[in-house]
Amino acid sequence: MTKETISETAALKALLSETSDHQILAEMLGFVADRLMALDVDQLCGAGVHERSAGRVNHRNGYRPRRWETRAGTVDAQIPKLRKGTYFPEFLEPRRASEKAMTAVI
Numbered sequence: 248m249t250k251e252t253i254s255e256t257a258a259l260k261a262l263l264s265e266t267s268d269h270q271i272l273a274e275m276l277g278f279v280a281d282r283l284m285a286l287d288v289d290q291l292c293g294a295g296v297h298e299r300s301a302g303r304v305n306h307r308n309g310y311r312p313r314r315w316e317t318r319a320g321t322v323d324a325q326i327p328k329l330r331k332g333t334y335f336p337e338f339l340e341p342r343r344a345s346e347k348a349m350t351a352v353i
Contacts, residue, residue: 255282273320280315280324284336288327291334306330315339 259278263271285296288307294300296307310325327334 270320273317273322276317276319277315277322277324280322280336280338283338284324284327284334287336288329288334291329305332313339 259275289295292303292305292307294303306329308328308330311328313324313326315322315324324339326336326339
């Protein structure tokens, strides 16, 4: 087990012990979404966080917050920014649910 995996396991255990039951699913969804985005950006950059690599093609440049409305509740996602180009995860939709409903009616 890597050190990163151990710290993520500890973070998940802390989340489960501190979060109320009605928010746990949304918090877990946010945890998984953050991890998926990190893996995706690692692949796009050619190296992990704080990792030096000859194959690196891009660098991270902070995060931008986004509220993600799901059936489990609202998730506050932190979308990674890149120095060159843009990144938007595939599993997030560019329009909100209310906007989608409005366009479906029209």
